[in-house]
Amino acid sequence: MQFETNTQFIREDQKVYISSQNMLDNLKALRSICKPETKFCAVVKADGYGHGIREIVSILKKGRVDFFAVANIREADFIACLVEQSKILILEPLHTACSPRAVQVCAEKGFHCAIVDAETLQFAHDALQSSDNVLNVHIKVETGMGRCGVDAEIAADLIKKIRKFDNIRLAGIYTHFSTAAEKSMSFAQQQLETFKKFLSTQSLLACKDIIIHAANSAAMLNMPQAHFDMVRCGLALFGWSQCPDSLDIELKPVTKFEVPIVQLNHYKKGQTVGYGRTFTAQRDTTAAIVPVGYADNYWRLYSNRAVMRIADAFAPVIGRVSMDKTILDVTDIDDVKTGQSVTVIDNDPDSQCSVYKLAELADTICHEVLASLPPKARRIIS
Numbered sequence: 001m002q003f004e005t006n007t008q009f010i011r012e013d014q015k016v017y018i019s020s021q022n023m024l025d026n027l028k029a030l031r032s033i034c035k036p037e038t039k040f041c042a043v044v045k046a047d048g049y050g051h052g053i054r055e056i057v058s059i060l061k062k063g064r065v066d067f068f069a070v071a072n073i074r075e076a077d078f079i080a081c082l083v084e085q086s087k088i089l090i091l092e093p094l095h096t097a098c099s100p101r102a103v104q105v106c107a108e109k110g111f112h113c114a115i116v117d118a119e120t121l122q123f124a125h126d127a128l129q130s131s132d133n134v135l136n137v138h139i140k141v142e143t144g145m146g147r148c149g150v151d152a153e154i155a156a157d158l159i160k161k162i163r164k165f166d167n168i169r170l171a172g173i174y175t176h177f178s179t180a181a182e183k184s185m186s187f188a189q190q191q192l193e194t195f196k197k198f199l200s201t202q203s204l205l206a207c208k209d210i211i212i213h214a215a216n217s218a219a220m221l222n223m224p225q226a227h228f229d230m231v232r233c234g235l236a237l238f239g240w241s242q243c244p245d246s247l248d249i250e251l252k253p254v255t256k257f258e259v260p261i262v263q264l265n266h267y268k269k270g271q272t273v274g275y276g277r278t279f280t281a282q283r284d285t286t287a288a289i290v291p292v293g294y295a296d297n298y299w300r301l302y303s304n305r306a307v308m309r310i311a312d313a314f315a316p317v318i319g320r321v322s323m324d325k326t327i328l329d330v331t332d333i334d335d336v337k338t339g340q341s342v343t344v345i346d347n348d349p350d351s352q353c354s355v356y357k358l359a360e361l362a363d364t365i366c367h368e369v370l371a372s373l374p375p376k377a378r379r380i381i382s
């Protein structure tokens with residue numbers, strides 16, 4: 001299997017800075033709120049939350065990570081040569097449209113795979129007939145997310161079937177919370193109770209070689225009773241939280257995105273700016289043009305709404321964000337020059353162009369802002 005990053009269009013002047021020290025500090029801080037024996041699974045799906053999976057795994061393996069979780073077999077195979085002694089968990093369930101060869105690769109490379117139906121279990125068993133390798137399987141129990149889990153009876157049946165197959169090993173049982181980041185924890189608590197009931201009726205809590213896991217970043221931070229044997233943490237490693245107000249530990253944002261000013265422009269009072277003429281200069285205006293637009297996932301809905309940072313000042317986006325250009329009003333900022341760096345996504349939680357602020361403006365969550373980091377920007381690891 002091959003996984004090549006498309007480097008053809010990488011731009012040297014669009015820079016995504018990734019602070020390895022901050023990420024390792026976050027890892028340490030997050031581990032400190034878990035019991036020492038709790039395993040830590042770093043979730044690096046979606047190309048490392050948009051940063052570059054190779055870069056993120058290379059940083060995190062300098063810390064203590066027991067598992068890396070990825071979305072699919074392709075990502076698992078791509079990082080297999082990087083992770084050294086850490087294990088890899090594939091979150092997307094194996095299914096019968098996978099090739100038998102893919103199942104064999106999973107077993108050969110020791111990947112941990114989710115299985116959610118008996119048909120796939122049989123398919124995996126058959127695919128492994130010609131080899132001595134054993135496939136590590138995790139069962140995801142449905143407790144209220146309604147995605148990729150199986151109800152208790154089916155899960156119980158799968159466990160029974162797995163125990164009959166000598167080339168398949170039950171390595172884990174897990175679930176996933178749908179509301180762990182919300183103010184009210186009552187539904188998350190209900191999910192937890194459903195999960196615990198399943199574990200006790202199946203006598204799974206006492207099994208030393210089965211990893212029980214449930215918590216994402218939000219549950220890890222808010223529900224210590226949901227840590228079990230392992231936590232699965234993505235967002236918090238990048239220094240952001242869905243509920244920043246209730247943080248007991250300091251998280252340090254890892255990421256900053258900068259572009260240069262390519263042109264300074266001047267508009268007379270009354271002049272209109274950009275596609276659709278959505279902005280009219282209310283005064284004589286100095287504008288800076290920056291080379292980032294909706295093709296770089298700087299969303300069009302930031303038009304006339306978002307700001308970017310230039311040194312210590314914030315410059316409003318004026319007019320429509322276009323495909324690969326955005327216009328900023330810099331009239332009130334002194335000494336602005338072409339070539340000067342502009343911060344599009346800031347690594348300060350209080351900044352007006354922080355990941356929090358951009359997520360709020362776009363009516364979304366921090367995950368989506370990070371996963372939308374521009375693929376063409378050069379990554380600079382410090």
Ligand SMILES: *Cc1c(COP(=O)(O)O)cnc(C)c1O
Nearest residue numbers: 043176216217218232233234235
């Ligand atoms: C993405 C994902 C996580 C990590 O979620 P964060 O909110 O980023 O910590 C954990 N578990 C599963 C099953 C996921 O899909």
